[in-house]
Amino acid sequence: MDDISTGILFALLACLIVISAYFSGSETGLMSLNRYRLKHLSNTGHKGAKRVEKLLERPDRLISLILIGNNLVNILASAIATILGMRLYGDMGVAIATGALTLVVLVFAEVTPKTIAALYPEKISYISSIILNILMKVMSPIVIFMNFITNGFIMLLGIKPQQSGDDSLNSDELRTVVNEAGGLIPRRHQDMLLSILDLEHVTVNDIMVPRNEITGININDEWKSIVRQLTHSPHGRLVLYRDQIDEVVGILRLRDASRQMLEKNELTKETLLRSADEVYFIPEGTPLNVQLLKFQRNKERIGLIVDEYGDIVGLITLEDILEEIVGEFTTSMSPSLAEEITPQGDGSFLIEGSANIRDINKSLKWKLPTDGPRTLNGLILEHLEEIPENKISIKIAKHPMEILELEENRIKLVKVYPSKLKKIS
Known part of the structure; x- marks a missing residue:
């Protein structure tokens, strides 16, 4: 050079x-x-x-x-x-x-x-x-x-060079991708996508209507009482049973009953039983994503959840699962979360004992334990290991709680403070 x-x-x-x-x-x-x-x-x-x-x-x-x-x-x-x-x-x-x-x-x-x-x-x-x-x-x-x-x-070195990295994403990684989408995906759509991903972690027991709240008709009641329930029920389907809910005989669609009443004028207990659909049973603990596919495959919209002994523990509908994804429907007859939680001026919340713990966590961004009872009432009773006789104050998951109202064997109203508040004032 x-x-x-x-x-x-x-x-x-x-x-x-x-x-x-x-x-x-x-x-x-x-x-x-x-x-x-x-x-x-x-x-x-x-x-x-x-x-x-x-x-x-x-x-x-x-x-x-x-x-x-x-x-x-x-x-x-x-x-x-x-x-x-x-x-x-x-x-x-x-x-x-x-x-x-x-x-x-x-x-x-x-x-x-x-x-x-x-x-x-x-x-x-x-x-x-x-x-x-x-x-x-x-x-x-x-x-x-x-x-x-x-x-x-x-x-x-014991490494196979032809092995390429796995580009597939698991559910947790997908959740991160959705959260990081920012303005590319509207917040409402992000919530729906995240709810779909969460279905595998939620079971039918978490969102079911518990046994004591199932609305049904005792076919052995007087006919006038049955007709009154048929004409005043806010639900589209009712459980038919004999004397107790475990002796269920079918699921009645009120539309069919009303048509027979108006068109044929031949509605009787026998015709009710004949027009009722066969009961669809669901094992407790079934994940929601699995149950959603089963509803679709079996063309069902409602099912009764049974435990390992065959006893009915609750009821779930297709609409209940859809509400987990898109939020509550305006036509829902059950109380909304806004009706069960009332904010207070001191930063606390008045919460109904029947409120679902998962819904409370999602709404208030709390971390109350969800691996046990599904309601706030059940969570407090599990913590106390007894039914309280008086209004008392406790702390669960760093949240101070004050029991305000008791009704028979359950807690009706609780005042709950965010975990950052150190004491009840």
């Missing part, structure tokens, strides 16, 4: 630093891409996304190509810098060239391009993929040979 002028060497060195910056930025940009967005753009026909996706099919070859190019450029730049240093400063020029080139490479060929690529991975990747595709074809023999050596060494 003695015949090459110093000016040309400086220009060549500058070009090599630019090329080094290109390889560094390309590597960071390609590895920083959102793989799911890339897949979506590729499916929609985006040319740049298709090029990048093809390159990423073999990440080992892509990395080899980039590193081969980057190292060749950096080594050549180092040689040129050494020659320039010796021309300008003699023997001391080697040390000066080494320090100066290190600083220049770090700033202009590593940190700066990689930072820009990390901030704008798509723009960098789609443009650089054009050149990388050409280089991949030209340098294919060298890349394959290099991969053969490196893969052999990797196999000696």
